[in-house]
Amino acid sequence: MSHHIIEVNNLQYTYPDGTRALRGVSFRIVHGASVAIVGANGAGKSTLLLHLNGYLNPTDGSVRIGDLPVTKKTLKYVRRTVGMVFQDPDDQLFMPTVYDDVAFGPLNLGLGPEDVDTRVMNALSIVAASHLKNRPPYKLSGGEKRSVSIASVLSMSPDILVMDEPTSDLDPKTRRELIELLKTFEHTKIIATHDLDMVLDLCERTIILHKGQITADGPTVEIFQNEALLAESRLEQPLRMQSCPVCCRST
Amino acid sequence: MTKIESTFFDIGYMDRLSTQETPIHRLDPRAKLLTTLIFIVVVVSFDKHEISGLVPFFVYPVVMIALGNLPLVYLLKKILLVAPFAFLIGIFNPLLDRELLIHLGPVGISGGWISFASIMIRFTLTVGATLILIASTGFNAVCMALEKIGGPRVFAIQLLFLYRYLFVLVDEAFRLVRARSLRSFGGRGMGIKAFGSLVGHLLLRTLDRAQRIHLAMLSRGFDGKIRLMRPSKMQIADICFILGWSTLFVLMRLYNIPQFIGKLVAGLVQ
Numbered sequence: 001m002s003h004h005i006i007e008v009n010n011l012q013y014t015y016p017d018g019t020r021a022l023r024g025v026s027f028r029i030v031h032g033a034s035v036a037i038v039g040a041n042g043a044g045k046s047t048l049l050l051h052l053n054g055y056l057n058p059t060d061g062s063v064r065i066g067d068l069p070v071t072k073k074t075l076k077y078v079r080r081t082v083g084m085v086f087q088d089p090d091d092q093l094f095m096p097t098v099y100d101d102v103a104f105g106p107l108n109l110g111l112g113p114e115d116v117d118t119r120v121m122n123a124l125s126i127v128a129a130s131h132l133k134n135r136p137p138y139k140l141s142g143g144e145k146r147s148v149s150i151a152s153v154l155s156m157s158p159d160i161l162v163m164d165e166p167t168s169d170l171d172p173k174t175r176r177e178l179i180e181l182l183k184t185f186e187h188t189k190i191i192a193t194h195d196l197d198m199v200l201d202l203c204e205r206t207i208i209l210h211k212g213q214i215t216a217d218g219p220t221v222e223i224f225q226n227e228a229l230l231a232e233s234r235l236e237q238p239l240r241m242q243s244c245p246v247c248c249r250s251t
Numbered sequence: 252m253t254k255i256e257s258t259f260f261d262i263g264y265m266d267r268l269s270t271q272e273t274p275i276h277r278l279d280p281r282a283k284l285l286t287t288l289i290f291i292v293v294v295v296s297f298d299k300h301e302i303s304g305l306v307p308f309f310v311y312p313v314v315m316i317a318l319g320n321l322p323l324v325y326l327l328k329k330i331l332l333v334a335p336f337a338f339l340i341g342i343f344n345p346l347l348d349r350e351l352l353i354h355l356g357p358v359g360i361s362g363g364w365i366s367f368a369s370i371m372i373r374f375t376l377t378v379g380a381t382l383i384l385i386a387s388t389g390f391n392a393v394c395m396a397l398e399k400i401g402g403p404r405v406f407a408i409q410l411l412f413l414y415r416y417l418f419v420l421v422d423e424a425f426r427l428v429r430a431r432s433l434r435s436f437g438g439r440g441m442g443i444k445a446f447g448s449l450v451g452h453l454l455l456r457t458l459d460r461a462q463r464i465h466l467a468m469l470s471r472g473f474d475g476k477i478r479l480m481r482p483s484k485m486q487i488a489d490i491c492f493i494l495g496w497s498t499l500f501v502l503m504r505l506y507n508i509p510q511f512i513g514k515l516v517a518g519l520v521q
Contacts, residue, residue, distance in 0.1 A: 083470075090419050094412065094415060097391070105472055107478035136415075138415070153471070
């Protein structure tokens with residue numbers, strides 16, 4: 001498949017308790033693009049992500065991954081194509097050892113033992129975590145957990161990577177390493193985050209969600225220069241774009 | 252660190268023990284699991300007043316501890332920890348069964364006391380064997396072996412998940428307890444009332460987490476079956492291990508060795 005397109009059309013979702021989380025969201029992400037979805041807490045980012053791998057069914061509207069609409073029938077294809085990295089690695093690493101966890105996806109795809117082994121070792125070496133393979137996940141540090149949870153998704157060789165707050169809870173150095181790692185990926189990437197500095201590094205396009213609607217969709221740099229728009233969406237300019245407190249100190 | 256915390260981190264110690272490299276650790280988990288099961292069945296199958304016949308069975312834990320390089324004192328402490336359960340089961344026997352069975356000089360010992368002693372010995376043997384199994388194999392491998400020898404899959408996987416999330420859950424519980432104790436200034440922090448909502452919170456968080464884990468499993472193609480990759484083969488050593496021990500257990504069950512030796516010695520003296 002060469003067309004790893006994501007197309008979301010007038011997506012609406014209302015939770016069973018009546019909360020309208022998404023009110024008509026539409027966008028199209030082309031093959032190889034790297035797109036950030038930003039917005040305040042409760043803007044609907046997570047709800048949107050859950051639609052991309054078919055965990056939630058739209059109340060109205062549609063989601064298409066590649067050439068297929070996301071329905072019950074295409075779920076298997078969709079979940080193989082869209083790899084999802086969760087915010088809390090402890091939710092994602094549920095197997096007794098790192099190796100088992102990374103092997104979980106490929107085994108469910110029905111691959112043979114040798115293929116699974118190659119994929120696991122390959123995925124672990126990409127995130128530089130091969131040495132962790134026999135460790136139990138609960139004994140890893142936060143950064144190691146994050147690397148392994150990315151490996152556990154890479155081992156399924158997805159075409160599209162969906163990440164929820166990949167840099168949360170990481171120390172600055174680990175965060176930087178993660179950003180450098182993500183830069184090397186050629187997948188279509190969708191990143192939901194509050195870390196706008198990372199967005200500046202990774203994503204050429206940004207979508208702002210506010211109260212379940214898209215308030216802006218365009219080149220990252222342009223959007224981040226529009227302070228009024230950011231303030232309206234309860235966001236702030238990335239620190240790097242704000243004036244430096246040391247150099248600009250009034251004399 | 253509170254007491255509950257230090258007790259809990261002990262569980263991790265069992266895990267560390269299971270990563271050693273000794274002849275016992277290298278055996279296939281299934282071999283150790285089967286042998287342990289046979290051991291337990293044989294020990295439990297004895298008559299309720301049996302004591303002397305049980306004593307030779309201590310050879311199994313002793314050999315395993317020695318060859319497996321396991322810490323004896325630590326294991327004994329663990330056995331002591333669960334001992335109250337067996338104690339409660341057996342403690343009423345001396346009251347119910349007062350028939351005198353043995354006379355040691357002027358002191359008569361009733362059947363109740365003997366069966367109580369028998370229960371405690373059995374308890375020590377079976378719990379000891381189980382702890383040795385886990386310490387020399389690792390909990391995960393035991394679950395895997397259980398599934399491989401035909402135990403119910405759902406059960407094995409439940410155990411596996413229980414063990415995996417025990418750590419996360421207990422972590423969460425600590426945070427709740429710590430938050431409470433930091434604001435209760437040495438007192439009991441509203442006592443049972445706060446405790447109730449604390450436990451309720453923990454349950455809700457657990458449910459939330461379960462849902463997220465299920466979601467994570469679904470997005471990696473989970474379809475109700477857990478597939479595990481563990482290329483393990485029973486070697487000749489494993490089969491010898493099972494057969495050797497089982498034969499010994501059965502022999503010790505059929506022949507009361509201490510009595511036999513006693514008779515032999517008595518015969519020689521005469």
